[in-house]
Amino acid sequence: MDSHLLDPTAAHEARGWLHTTRFLTTAPEMRHLPKVAAPEIAFVGRSNVGKSTAINALTQQTQLAFASRRPGRTRDINLFAVGRLGRTDTLLADLPGYGYAAVSQADKERWQGMLTRYLVQRPNLRGVVLLCDARHGLRPLDLTLLEAVRPRAQSGFGVLILMTKCDKLTRAEQARALAGGRAAAPDADVLLFSAPKRVGLDDASLWLHGHTHPDAAAPSATLSTKETTP
Numbered sequence: 736m737d738s739h740l741l742d743p744t745a746a747h748e749a750r751g752w753l754h755t756t757r758f759l760t761t762a763p764e765m766r767h768l769p770k771v772a773a774p775e776i777a778f779v780g781r782s783n784v785g786k787s788t789a790i791n792a793l794t795q796q797t798q799l800a801f802a803s804r805r806p807g808r809t810r811d812i813n814l815f816a817v818g819r820l821g822r823t824d825t826l827l828a829d830l831p832g833y834g835y836a837a838v839s840q841a842d843k844e845r846w847q848g849m850l851t852r853y854l855v856q857r858p859n860l861r862g863v864v865l866l867c868d869a870r871h872g873l874r875p876l877d878l879t880l881l882e883a884v885r886p887r888a889q890s891g892f893g894v895l896i897l898m899t900k901c902d903k904l905t906r907a908e909q910a911r912a913l914a915g916g917r918a919a920a921p922d923a924d925v926l927l928f929s930a931p932k933r934v935g936l937d938d939a940s941l942w943l944h945g946h947t948h949p950d951a952a953a954p955s956a957t958l959s960t961k962e963t964t965p
């Protein structure tokens with residue numbers, strides 16, 4: 736990561752803001768979610784890629800989002816509220832993972848249908864953080880998801896791809912994974928990420944703050960994660 740591109744003060748601010756995150760509600764379907772005006776960012780990706788772990792790492796909380804060795808742990812939409820002084824200026828959504836072979840076809844279809852409805856219809860959705868395992872890159876179901884949100888890609892709607900578990904790769908493999916992610920999704924921002932090694936936390940925090948506070952004058956609103964290199 737080219738750390739001189741990061742404004743340390745802005746990154747510190749963004750991390751502090753994310754630390755205010757608290758659990759809001761859980762729902763089995765989009766229609767059960769509260770209607771809110773606050774911008775929302777969804778964490779999506781294949782089962783077991785590390786969505787819940789990433790939310791815990793970014794919010795510096797250990798048990799906020801369930802994280803498990805057992806794939807398929809997150810079955811509902813979990814919503815978290817972010818904002819200082821008890822005010823909610825942003826929501827984060829932890830979505831069930833897709834692509835887990837051991838669930839029934841009926842469950843798979845229910846989850847995929849629910850995910851697509853959420854991504855296409857949730858009015859306050861401002862962006863998605865798509866996580867993929869850095870060792871495997873973007874898979875067909877990830878690309879299908881990117882297609883589903885493409886119609887929403889009007890100004891301000893962001894897509895951040897986190898190449899997770901990069902601690903399991905060598906530096907050379909990390910560089911290849913990053914290049915592969917960028918080639919597969921040229922319109923998205925792409926970062927290497929590791930929760931245990933704390934890779935990508937500052938950049939991802941700035942991205943989240945920037946895409947939910949578009950009018951903020953802080954550098955966080957303008958930092959382009961596309962410019963960063965491993």
Ligand SMILES: Nc1nc2c(ncn2[C@@H]2O[C@H](COP(=O)(O)OP(=O)(O)OP(=O)(O)O)[C@@H](O)[C@H]2O)c(=O)[nH]1
Pocket residue numbers: 780781782783784785786787788789801802803804805806807808809810830831832833899900901902903928929930931
């Ligand atoms: N080495 C390493 N392991 C990770 C990382 N992120 C997550 N894991 C591990 O991967 C497993 C799955 O993590 P979860 O956060 O539960 O994954 P998830 O995407 O929320 O899974 P579902 O809810 O089933 O879709 C856990 O054993 C985590 O400890 C990472 O950055 N590095």
Ligand SMILES: [Mg+2]
Pocket residue numbers: 786787788801802808809829832
């Ligand atoms: Mg999960």
